[in-house]
Amino acid sequence: MKEGRLIKGIGGFYYVYIDGLIYECKARGIFRKKKITPSIGDFVRIDVIDEEKKLGVLEEILDRKNEMIRPPVSNIDQAFIVFSFINPDINTMLLDRFTVLAESKGLDVVICLNKTDLVKDEILIKELNEIYKNSGYKIIMTSTKENNGLEEIKNLLHSKTSVFAGPSGVGKSSILKILTNRELEIGDVSQKTGRGKHTTRHAELIRINSDGWVVDTPGFSSLDLGEIDSEELSDFFPEFREYMTECRFVSCSHVNEPDCMVKEALEEGKIALSRYENYKTFLKEIKESRRY
Ligand SMILES: Nc1nc2c(ncn2[C@@H]2O[C@H](COP(=O)(O)OP(=O)(O)O)[C@@H](O)[C@H]2O)c(=O)[nH]1
Ligand SMILES: [Mg+2]
Ligand SMILES: [Zn+2]
Known part of the structure; x- marks a missing residue:
């Protein structure tokens, strides 16, 4: 048996990364019986069936440190909470919902405010910077159009699994596309609603900086604080x-x-x-x- 990381699941096949190689695996029926669905981010053990064709069988899922539900991703270390200043407008209440959820899962939080190129109001940037720095968060101002702040993000991606979360249309996929050189679905922002139209469909773990992983997520326009107790x-x-x-x-x-x-x-x-x-x-x- 070999140990690796589940990076993608499509149509009943699971793709497992082991030392730079990717094995296409079927899952054993036992998972269905135990009601466990393998999710991307899982550390797994596989039985290699054919080393040449890189085929295997998913045999075991190792205990998860944490998990996210939408989309399902496990063993996350860090959340980049991405919002844009405008188009769509920043919504600090929604932003704070994201920080609360990330905190409740024990993640390191980095706030990323994108589309600085569209901001005329320098005071807005300064104000937000102060609020979140004061709250103890790393905050990075970015623009994919002016290549602003992206190196700073990249430097924080070493040896961690990072999710990029936030509303749709703020530029998550655009940022990751530049950082990973991978084709990711970029959605147009609807002129009418100021929101992104497309969502990122298949969540996938993407290797970055040789020892880090990133996950793009579709956008959320609302978030339920569901499992959090008022006392905590x-x-x-x-x-x-x-x-x-x-x-x-x-x-x-x-x-x-x-x-x-x-x-x-x-x-x-x-x-x-x-x-x-x-x-x-x-x-x-x-x-x-x-x-x-
Ligand atoms: N002006 C500006 N537009 C951006 C920037 N980053 C992304 N966009 C645009 O915002 C739209 C939504 O981007 P996308 O990456 O799909 O957002 P996602 O839904 O968060 O993944 C696209 O039209 C992008 O070209 C930026 O820094 N500045
Ligand atoms: Mg996207
Ligand atoms: Zn008190």
Whole structure:
């Protein structure tokens, strides 16, 4: 048996990368019985049937460190959360949903704001840069049209599996196309809605920098905070962490309680208002969805 990484699945075949070679594999029936669907990103063991033709049988899926559902990808280390400044317009509430979800899966987060070439308003760039730097995130301003910031992204892709997530039309596939030299579906942005029309259909792990992997994902225009509990939500706002341990109540939700150090930090300008407001919105949403 050989160990490798599942990088693509199409029409019942699974493609497994082992030391620079790709084996086309069928899965054993046992997976269906156990209700496990192999997903890209899985570390797997295969039985090689034909070394010359590179054919094999998928025998075993190793334990997953984490998994994402849409599209299914497992064992992810890092999320690049990509938004564009305009066309489509940046939506910081949706951006913060992405950061919360990525935090909840234990991923390193890098925020990428694309289409700087379209921005006339330098203040907008500066403001967003400050908000997210202050939140503890790496933030990279990019343009695929002016080749801005792409090297910086590339330097962060070593020896990690990184997903590129964000709404459609923001330029995820365009960025990855330049970084990987691979044909990826680039969608036109609809003039009417400002959103991308095409989606990236087959998720696939693509090798980059000789030891990294990247995954393009289709865009999402909404995100459900589904599995996150109201008590743990504040853990997923990294800039709250140093203050929330000092709140008077251990169970402080940082909304109405007295002696809340998160609110104090907010008033002192140490926490960005937009981030705090989004926190409150998500908290309300989670509480309402659990009330039945
Ligand atoms: N002006 C500008 N347009 C871009 C940039 N990056 C991508 N686009 C365009 O935005 C549209 C959507 O790009 P695409 O990569 O398909 O976005 P995705 O849906 O996030 O994968 C395409 O028309 C791209 O040519 C950029 O940096 N500047
Ligand atoms: Mg795309
Ligand atoms: Zn508090």
